[in-house]
Amino acid sequence: MTKLPSPPYSRYTWTPVTIGQSGAKVFRLDDDTGRPQLYAKSASQSTQPDVAEGLAQEASRLAWLGGQGIAVAEVVELRADGDGIWLITRALPGRSAAEVWPTDRRGAIAESMADIACRLHALPTTDCPFDRRLSRIIPEAEQRAAAGLVDLEDLDDDRAGWSIEQLLRELHATKPSNEDVVVCHGDFCLPNVLVADDGTTVTGLLDVGRLGLADRYADLALMSRSLASPMNEQYDDDDVQRFFTRYGADPADERIAFYRLLDEFY
Structure with missing residues (x-):
């Protein structure tokens, strides 16, 4: 699975991101209608339970760290979709x-x-x-x-x-x-x-x-x-x-x- 099936994410252009070694699949989501650029990370809960758990842990840490004034991505959504877990965040500059x-x-x-x-x-x-x-x-x-x-x-x-x-x-x-x-x-x-x-x-x-x-x-x-x-x-x-x-x-x-x-x- 490479795309979330429901709007609004299905309307974005999905580009795989290969840099990094987190074990999760990572995609950059671009849109030509002015919506902000997003990133999506996904993992299988059955075959990658440690990576899937890591995405949930990352979501809570992003929320906490952002509240401390450190620049991190804003969490848009953490969601399960069948066997997959997805973490959607807003892109950062730089x-x-x-x-x-x-x-x-x-x-x-x-x-x-x-x-x-x-x-x-x-x-x-x-x-x-x-x-x-x-x-x-x-x-x-x-x-x-x-x-x-x-x-x-x-x-x-x-x-x-x-x-x-x-x-x-x-x-x-x-x-x-x-x-x-x-x-x-x-x-x-x-x-x-x-x-x-x-x-x-x-x-x-x-x-x-x-x-x-x-x-x-x-x-x-x-x-x-x-x-x-x-x-x-x-x-x-x-x-x-x-x-x-x-x-x-x-x-x-x-x-x-x-x-x-x-x-x-x-």
Whole structure:
């Protein structure tokens, strides 16, 4: 199924969006009569129960985060349609930070990643109803491992070829003894951030289904990995250092390796 059958969505032109790795099918909805551009995410509740549940979680987190003054997409509708679940949101302005940018704007984009992280991490933790601290998330990672939901073909290069048992042993062996808890995005990487054309301003956060209370290094680990990824050849080590310097964090903190390992389970 690629289209919702009922108006008004059936009157839009649907274009698949392939960037991102959420597991959901994503479409851009365009209309030539002046209605706002929309995005639709869908998943099968029978064959993708974890992805379908993630869409429901994302809808509640978008509503909460938007209420905190952070730029996120407005939820138009969350609906079930037969076996499918659909999340419809309004489009946000800006370009993906993962796109190819002019060389003279890349440093500014790295710094803007740090700025939005600072804003997000400064939100009051007492107001956040979503919990992704280790006491909750490690058992969830274990459950995902037991259910066969960990993609062993898509591990980071330094863990290529590892088994589930190796991943779990390392996860428990390197678990931090404490957490510096803030409100975290949870999947903080370049494709999940929109930026204005000048590169200095974040216009929106995407894919917030894993937002919740967690150690700040959960976000810093993933964004610094994203900036250093061979898939984003436009950024370099200087941009990674610029990100950490702007944020005011230690790029050698041992929690970085742990939270990248934890991300292997998702």
